[in-house]
Amino acid sequence: MPISKRIVDAAGGSITVKTKKGAGTEFIIKLQIEAVKGTENRYSGNKCLSALIINNNRSHSAQIAEALEKLGITFCSYDNKHDDGFTADRHFDIIVSDADRVNKIAEYIGKNDNNITYIVTTENQSDLSLSKYPGAVKGVCLIPLLTFDLKRILSEHCKGFTDNFSDNNPGHCDELDNSSRTLSGKYILLAEDVEVNVQIVKAMLAKYNVNIEVAANGRKALEMFCRNPDYYYDIILMDLRMPLMDGFQCAKEIRNIRSEYAKTVPIIAMTASAFSEDVNKAKQCGMTAFLTKPVNSDELSRTLTQAVSEENV
Structure with missing residues (x-):
């Protein structure tokens, strides 16, 4: 609820609460949003x-x-x-x-x-x-x-x-082909404690032939990273809010490891909070990119492709 309040306030809207004993609570959000023209269903x-x-x-x-x-x-x-x-x-x-x-x-x-x-x-x-x-x-x-x-x-x-x-978006087709070539065979460490979110990421990336290994918290992610040899993982997708060890601390611990690989492996933050303080903190902890949940499929593939491409330069 505090996150919702902050988002509504930032968008210049209002949020009110109506409560009736024995009936429940109603939350009303009012925002001024510009109407956009509808597009044809892609299916x-x-x-x-x-x-x-x-x-x-x-x-x-x-x-x-x-x-x-x-x-x-x-x-x-x-x-x-x-x-x-x-x-x-x-x-x-x-x-x-x-x-x-x-x-x-x-x-x-x-x-x-x-x-x-x-x-x-x-x-x-x-x-x-x-x-x-x-x-x-x-x-x-x-x-x-x-x-x-x-x-x-x-x-x-x-x-x-x-x-x-x-068929209707040839530019998207070229982008998809580029992502497929770049990401195919890559190993991704996904640090995420919510199973539904894990399934969403796996479904989004299924067409790119990537290998995804999952850690349910930051401590487990750090353990998996340290257990495997250098350059085993090509990318780390890091949720910021996890039990035992959050994404901020995990990223910081990885960056503190004395190896070139640990200091340069792409770490991409994922969170439902898009506020500047979280973005800045993620950067301070050594994360290289920031994705806001719910993650868009195109944005996810684009971010991963860019991260891998920059690492190989």
């Missing part, structure tokens, strides 16, 4: 695809619906309480369900339409292995759902799924 070519969501959990269904909408796919939801919802005569290109009825849905697909792209969602990390499910299941996504994960599976398995972004 507009997918409007011919249809998806069926089968999930009893409303929150999970909403996440799936939001991701499908971003990908330009039409969809409808089915209440899991009835047995014949997914056996309706209507054709669906995609089915996204929870794990409760995998066998029944897989059996239906096997008998009726093997071209359906069937995706299962789960909250459990231990249930992410595709080998645990029938052959009809083409992919498994973790809840909270990342659009990146859904897109990755659809790109590989769903006939007719397209991404028109590259």
Whole structure:
């Protein structure tokens, strides 16, 4: 809340609170923001695809619906309480369900339409292995759902799924090719204590063929850095707020190691706070770049590419 207040104040807005005993609290933020012209959905070519969501959990269904909408796919939801919802005569290109009825849905697909792209969602990390499910299941996504994960599976398995972004933005295509050439095979140490953030970074960088090793806190990151030989890691992505040892202290400890590698390896800060004092402190601790969460995919790849390129000069 203090961070929200500072951001709103910096933007010249206001934040007020209304509380009613027994009913809850309402926070109201007012900002003057310039309206911008809308742009065509980069996935507009997918409007011919249809998806069926089968999930009893409303929150999970909403996440799936939001991701499908971003990908330009039409969809409808089915209440899991009835047995014949997914056996309706209507054709669906995609089915996204929870794990409760995998066998029944897989059996239906096997008998009726093997071209359906069937995706299962789960909250459990231990249930992410595709080998645990029938052959009809083409992919498994973790809840909270990342659009990146859904897109990755659809790109590989769903006939007719397209991404028109590259066609409409040739400059972006050149940038993507450059990042792919520069980052391919690089080793990244990711210091991040929130698992969802780890999955987001991995999803964003999956197309660049990088190797990512994760440390859940600054102390572990420092240990991993010291344990491996010089020049093992090409880049360090450092969250600033972590337990046991924060990113500031970890970066400082790395820079204090007596080796040319420790003093020059790129350390890129990641934080939800974009205030000048954090940026200045990160620089003082030896960090070479600063990314604000939520991290933008293009900005992340651009920053990593620049860091590696400068290191090789």
